[in-house]
Amino acid sequence: AMVAAELNRQKSRAQNTLIKSLGWIIVPLPVFVYYQRRLREKDNEI
Template sequence: MIRNIYIYLVLFATLMMTIGGSVGVFMAIADLASPVPYHQTFEQFQQLRLEKRAPDSVGNDQKATLSEDELKKQYDAMVAAERERQMSQAKNSLIKSFGWIVIPLPVFIYYQRQLTGRKNR
């Protein structure tokens, strides 16, 4: 009796882990297929850069202002870096989620066979 309860608890726990891993895999694949777009517009980026380069309290310019082309290049580089970071994070999440499937699945199959073998006796 206690052995059957133990087997059912192990089956339940490993099944929940496998289902959770499957959901994680689906979410990681969705992030790979359709990453979240970068939320800051070029105008916001440009305004933020202009505010950072405002004169200090003495009236000296901290740095020479950049041209719009240079700002656009910096913005594009930042957007590309953010997209690459998101893709890398999604791949990492995908690998971790596969672990939540691959590790408990053999345990589930083993205990399921133990249960069906005991019922056939």
């Protein structure tokens, strides 16, 4: 029983780490795209 619990804990910890690192990639992406578009629009105005 202890082994199974330990395996479960390691699995959930791995999933949390994966979600966090994915979050660091996914969250900045829309912001980056948004600023790229705004910069492009400003360039078009000039």
